Amino acid sequence: NGKESLKYGYKKLEKSHRDDYSKILPIYKGGDLSSSKAHHPYMDKAIKKASIVIQRHSIKVKNKEYCKWIDDSYLLIGKAYFYKGEFLEAKKTFDFIKNNFKKTEIADESKLWLARCYINMKDYSSSENILDELQSKRRFPEKLEKDLHLVFADLYLKQDLYSEAADELKLSTNLIKRKSNRARIYYIIGQIYQDANNFVQSKKYFELALKANPDYEMVFNAKMNLAKSLRSKKDLKTMRENLKK
Numbered sequence: 476n477g478k479e480s481l482k483y484g485y486k487k488l489e490k491s492h493r494d495d496y497s498k499i500l501p502i503y504k505g506g507d508l509s510s511s512k513a514h515h516p517y518m519d520k521a522i523k524k525a526s527i528v529i530q531r532h533s534i535k536v537k538n539k540e541y542c543k544w545i546d547d548s549y550l551l552i553g554k555a556y557f558y559k560g561e562f563l564e565a566k567k568t569f570d571f572i573k574n575n576f577k578k579t580e581i582a583d584e585s586k587l588w589l590a591r592c593y594i595n596m597k598d599y600s601s602s603e604n605i606l607d608e609l610q611s612k613r614r615f616p617e618k619l620e621k622d623l624h625l626v627f628a629d630l631y632l633k634q635d636l637y638s639e640a641a642d643e644l645k646l647s648t649n650l651i652k653r654k655s656n657r658a659r660i661y662y663i664i665g666q667i668y669q670d671a672n673n674f675v676q677s678k679k680y681f682e683l684a685l686k687a688n689p690d691y692e693m694v695f696n697a698k699m700n701l702a703k704s705l706r707s708k709k710d711l712k713t714m715r716e717n718l719k720k
Contacts, residue, residue, distance in 0.1 A: 476520075477520065477521040477522075477523075477524030477525045477528075480517045480521045481518065481554060483517050484518050484555075487513055487514040487517065488504070488508075488511060488513075488558060489504045491511055491513060492505055494692070494693075499632065499666045500662060500666065501629075502628055502629040502632065502663070503629065505558075507560070508557070508595070511560075515559055518556075518558050518559045519559075521551055521552070524551075525548035525549070525551040525555075526552065528545070528548040529548050529549070532544060532545070533545050540575070540576070546572060546576045547581070549571060549572050550584065550588075552568050553572065553585065554588065556568060557592060560595075562595050562596050563596075565588070565592050566589060566592045566593075566596075568585075569585040569586070570589065572585035573585050573589065580616045580619070583612070583615065584616075584619060586608070586609055587605075587606075587609065587619065587622050587623065589605055590602040590605040590626050590630070593605070594626070594630055602626075603630060606626060606627055606630065610623065610627075621647050621651060624643045624644070624646045625644075627643040628643035628647065632663075637667045637671065638667075638671075640667060641664050641667045641668070644660050644663060644664050645664065647660060648660055648661065655689060655690075657683075658684045658688065659689070661680045661683040661684035662680070662681065662689070664676075664680040665677045665678075665684060665697070665700065668680060674704040674705075677704045678701060681704070682701070684697050685698070698714070698718060702715075702718060
C-alpha cells in the first residue's frame with residue numbers, strides 16, 4: 476500500500492509538471508519538489524505505511540536485521556521524503572541504509588538517491604564522489620546502470636557541462652525500455668547538440684525522439700527544432716509542408 480501510494484503521488488507530480496521547451500529539458504519531471512504540494516499526502520501515507528512495517532516487524536539480533544522487508548521500507552521512506560523536497564530527511568534515511576545494509580543492492584540504490592539529494596542541495600562535489608565510487612565498483616547491479624547514467628547526466632546538466640551530459644544520456648538510451656521515456660532522452664540530446672550548433676547530430680536525435688512516439692507537445696517542438704537545424708533547400712521544402720500540415 477505504501478509503494479502504491481508513492482507511485483500514485485509521483486504520477487500526480489509528473490502530471491503537474493510543465494516543460495519549458497525554450498530551455499534544455501530536465502532529466503526528471505517534477506520541477507521544484509518543495510513548492511508542489513498536491514502529491515504530499517500520498518508521500519506522507521507511504522512514510523506512515525513503511526514506518527508501521529519497521530516498528531512492528533523488525534527482527535534485529537546483534538546488529539543484524541532478519542526481516543527482509545525492513546531495508547525496502549527505509550528506502551520507501553527516503554524516496555517519499557525526497558519527493559516532498561525534504562532532502563535533509565531523505566539524506567538521513569539513505570545514509571542509514573548505506574551504513575546498516577552494506578554490500579547489498581539496496582545500499583547501492585540508496586547511494587544513487589543520496590547523489591540525487593546532493594544535486595538538489597547544489598552540493599555537486601559530494602554527488603560526484605558518490606557516483607564515481609559506484610561507477611568504479613566491480614559488481615555494480617546491472618539493473619541500476621541506467622539510473623547511474625541518468626543521475627550522472629542530471630549532475631552534469633545542472634552544472635552546464637553539456638558534452639558530458641550527452642555522453643551519459645547516450646549510454647542510458649540502450650537501457651531504457653519504454654519508448655516514451657527514450658523520447659525525452661533523445662530530445663534532450665538533440666537540444667544539447669543544437670545548443671552547440673552541431674545541426675547534423677541535433678537532427679539525428681530529434682528524429683529519433685519523433686520515432687519514439689512522444690506526446691504532441693514534444694512532437695511539435697521536435698519538428699520546430701528540426702526546421703531550425705535543416706540546411707538543404709529540399710529538406711526545407713519538405714519541412715515547410717510538414718509544418719503546414
